[in-house]
Amino acid sequence: MLVLSDLFRHRRDCRRKQEERASRISNLPSTYLDPIDRHDREILDTPIESLVQNRATFAPIDILRSYGKVAIKAQHATNCLTEVMIQEAEGWSKHLPEKGPLRGIPVSLKDTVMVGGFDSSVAYSSFTGKPKEQDGPMVRLLKDAGALPYVKTNCPITLLSFESANDVSTQSGARMITATYKAQVWGRTTNPHNSKFSPGGSTGGESALLAFGGGRIGIGSDVAGSVRLPAHFSGMYALRCSTGRWPKMGMSTSMSGQEGVPSVFSPMARTLGDLSYFTRSILTMQPWKYDHSVHPIGWRPEDWTRMTKGQRLRIGVMRDDGVVTPSPACARALDTVVSTLQAEGHDVFEVHPPSPSEGLVLASQLLNSDGCQTFLSPFRVGEWNDPGAAQLSFWARLPRPFKYFYYLWVRYVRHDDIWAGLLKDFHAKSAFEQWKLVARREAYRARWHDWWQEEAKIDVMLTVPNATPALPHNAMQDAKKQGGSLPLKLDYTAGVLPITHVDRSLDGLPPTFDFGALNGVAQGSYLHYDAEQMHGLPVGVQVVGQRLQEERVLAMMERIETALEKRGEKYELLNIE
Secondary structure (H helix, E strand, O other): OHHHHHHHHHHHHHHHHHHHHHHHHHOOOHHHHOOOOHHHHHHHOOOHHHHHHOOOOOOHHHHHHHHHHHHHHHHHHHOOEEEEOHHHHHHHHHHOOOOOOOOOOEEEEEOOEOOEOOOOOOOOHHHOOOOEOOOOHHHHHHHHOOOEEEEEEOOOOOOOOOOOOOOOEEOOOOOEEOOOHHHOOOOOOOEOOEOOEOOOOOOHHHHHHHHHOOOOEEEEEEOOOOOHHHHHHHOOEEEEOOEOOEOOOOEOOOOOOOOOOOOEEEEEEOOHHHHHHHHHHHHHOOHHHOOOOOOOOOOOHHHHHHHHOOOOOEEEEOOOOOOOOOOHHHHHHHHHHHHHHHHOOOEEEEOOOOOHHHHHHHHHHHHOOOOOHHHHOOOOOOOOOOHHHHHHHHHHHOOHHHHHHHHHHHHHHOOOHHHHHHHHOOOOOOHHHHHHHHHHHHHHHHHHHHHHHHHHOOOEEEEOOOOOOOOEOOHHHOOOOOOOHHHHHHOOOEEEEEEEEOOOOOOOOOOOOOHHHOOHHHHHHHOOOOHHHHOOOEEEEEEEOOOOOHHHHHHHHHHHHHHHHHOOOOOOOOOOO
16 A cells, blocks of 8 residues: 555656646746847857846846747757746846846756755655755855856756656667656756757756757756766766865755765856856855855966966876777867867877776765665655666675675676676675775875876876767666766866767777677677767867866866867857757
8 A cells, every 4th residue: 555655646746746847837928938039149149247247238137038938948859947947037137136246147057956945856756845945055155146046957866877867768779768747757858969869967957958058057066977977968068176166065965975975066058158257256256155065265366377378288188097998989079189289389198097997996886885775765666767876776785695706707707807896895885894995085086196296297187078979868777887987086176178079970980899898887888889870969078187176177178179269170069049
């Protein structure tokens, strides 16, 4: 009886959230359904700094309505929105502070971000119908800066996925069937470049919205690549801040209390100029006055200036992390940036840092040291689980003797040390085991710091954000590694910017490619790589700095994009239809 009751509540709450979203959209003023006119186009083409500075030309309500129009179009095209707060934002627009670095600018929010009066469901049906009593610190800061939160965006259930889907069913093969609205909270978000592919995760709703043009700036969160991978998959810009630089309080999560690999709010944007201005604006608002976890470090213009004023820089390039060799498309994007920077006179050279594969093992152990109990606890009967998260829980719960025999087979019969190393100790940890892991993490970080400062002596490092471009829906069932894992175990600052698109004529696998020779992690990544099917998808590059080097990373991103623009190779954003 309890099982049937749980299933009934799950379906009832999913139905209610679907109907609530549909009602909020259908009840919007008719202007949000009108075609984009010339004034809208002027607003959509103007950087946010100029929108703020030209108050006489651009009224906050007009800015909101222009981006609200496109956000609704993005929803129809990609299913990227969760909570629609546009009507509330119209009310907020009438009571903005006279001054504020983001005055009148619409800001989209990952569904996890707490806004008073709205759910933060993280796609769990059991989290719905529980609106937050008040705004979280991040939203209070945004409103004090004059920003207008107007929509929240989709994420995967559990947050542990490079897709952004919840409650969908699959059949064998690539075909995807979406469950009826009764059995899903929000459903699946698709890539605005190609609906057959993922926009990334876990902040994929944000990346789909921004790449489509339904917003210019948004807030995501990042543990294991959750803003950087979507930026790479969808063709927009993101900055993974170090913990302590941006707020982290005031969000719902699937893994409350997980601090082995801490999460942090991070900015995302449609353009690089907007990303830099947005980051600077938040830091000038003194976020440490809103969130106790933030260090009192404001925007440091001297760091920005040092990196942007023509100085010759030392730039390391990590072409391969020893786990998954980058696909031809991603390698080509990295090569493009390397050759461009070399032509600008910078000292660009390959580096071989302390074992990234060791860091991957450490991060996977720390991130799931509870044996996956926390992210499984909100599930109801009949609720769909992400295939990747389901794999994690399967291996964590598999009795250790069976897991050990499988580990021996993988390591000594298949000779796959990478996959074996990830499996061997993947189980719930005692406090004693957790402390030892944290000690190993800190020792690993110290090795990286010493290598960076004393051996490599680099200003920044370039890598691919992920071994492949965007993958098709349901590829998570084959994946054993998410992108962007390098900075997560080091807590380094990292930014992603789009560089090019997959080209079927340039990015196919060579005739000598041997799938069978790959380790198990790499096989999961390459199983779905197909340059023909991926043609036209975005491809990005990742810029990595050390901890708390947000200004340096943003400045390096600007130098890269400026150099590409001089050569006529700057990335072209999706047109706003």
